[in-house]
Amino acid sequence: MKRKSVKIAACTMAAVITFSGMKLSVHAVGDLNSVLPSAGIDYSLSNDSTTSLSDMKEEIERENSTGLTASTAEIAVRGAGEIPIGGMLESNTQSAISNQKIERTIVISEGYTRDLREASNAAKLSEEEEGFKSLVIARVNNYVNVRDIPSEDGEIVGKLYDKSVGTFIEESDGWYKISSGSVEGYVKAEFCVTGDDAVSYAREVGTRIATVTTTTLYVREEPGTDSSILGMVPIEDELIVTEELDGWVKVNIEEGDGYVSTDFVNMSTEFVKAESIEEERARLEKEEAARAQAKAAAAKKAAEKKASSSDSGSSGGKTYAPPSGSASGQAVVDFAMQFVGNPYVYGGTSLTNGADCSGFVMSVYNNFGVSLPHSSAADRNVGATVNGIENAQPGDIICYSGHVGIYAGNGQIVHASTSKTGIIVSNANYRSILSIRRIF
Secondary structure: OOOEEEEOOOOOOOOEEEEOOEEEEEEOOOOHHHHOOOOOOEEEEEEOOOOOHHHHHHHHHHHOOOOOOOOOOOEOOOOOOEEEEOOOOOOOHHHHOEOOEEEEEEOOOHHHHHHHHHHHHHHHHHHHHHHHOOEEEEOOOOEEEEEOOOOOOOOEEEEEEOOEEEEEEEEEOOEEEEEEOOEEEEEEHHHEEOOHHHHHHHHHHOEEEEEEOOOEEEEEOOOOOOOOEEEEEEOOOEEEEEEEOOOEEEEEEOOEEEEEEHHHEEEEEEOEOOEEHHHHHHHHHHHHHHHHHHHHHHHHHHHHHHOOHHHOOEEOOEEOOOOOOOOOHHHHHHHHHOOOOOOEOOOOEEOOOEEOHHHHHHHHHHOOOOOOOOOOOHHHHOOEEOOOHHHOOOOOEEEEOOEEEEEEEOOEEEEEEEOOOEEEEEEHHHOOOOEEEEOO
């Protein structure tokens, strides 16, 4: 009997692969430890050929140089993704043989699973890097203008900010035609990089993101399910990736650096895109209107609270003052600081009984008539953009990887940190800042 092989691109619990008259099916198993402690998977191969049981036993024993018998499996992994099928016959398979059909169980080792995953990851990275060659990345102090024609006489249609990215379309006499966001036009080539130079620079300017796809994801201290749980993050949270391993990525959360399985996140690389002149104008108008609306709503709510003494909350004998009458960033901070020392509760929104990071920010701003999402990732898109911590003002929202807090001024933030620390005050630069947003 000739040795047969199959290439497996992915293993799912319902996959069926047909080749040379054979079916390879994947089954879930009740007791993984009894089947495959290392991988937790068992595979069944049905062979419809006319090979007899005795022929198969003789061939396995003849080809097996390690002295294995026909009752054990010979699985030799040769190259990523290829399994030469030697076969496995248990002593009790006689009862399973009918019309010369033989049911055999093939156990794929953890080593093969690792090789397959590494090959898949390498292919994805290679494909991504090839895509980076078609990027045009600005390398300037502030921004480079995007014009409608390849000339400085052309009309400015947008701005490509430093380290922002567009897609290369063509080159014309020292100008690159690009597409970036809603903008299409020309940028001076001398202020940008593309091709092979863009590959390494893209890794430098791009932000590697792991977006959580499960309801609650454990972040572990080491890359493995046996490792202790460092913290938890909710679905759709976006975590900054600092290292990519086999099946795991290193991420940064409030509790520190930890690892999450790539089975429960979507990987992507984020770049800043160009902004059209119309988008810039609309953004500035929208931000100004939002600030005015938030101030008006906050002032109204503050007046209503002053009119009713019953609005003052208490917890364990401690009384909390309502927000001040004027809606300002400092008023937000003054109100938030009253809750320092209260507990952190994952998923919570109570300023007295416990809140998580985004729940704390949401509940503080809710007292000023501002509705914010219960998500640290979504908080990155609220209000107006603030460029750099040096420009931050009290009340600004400081966004980190999987975390968010309120800027308190003097380089500090007030935030619901961890279950060990509760609501505390910390240095704003204690972790890398992703975004700063201004509500008032």
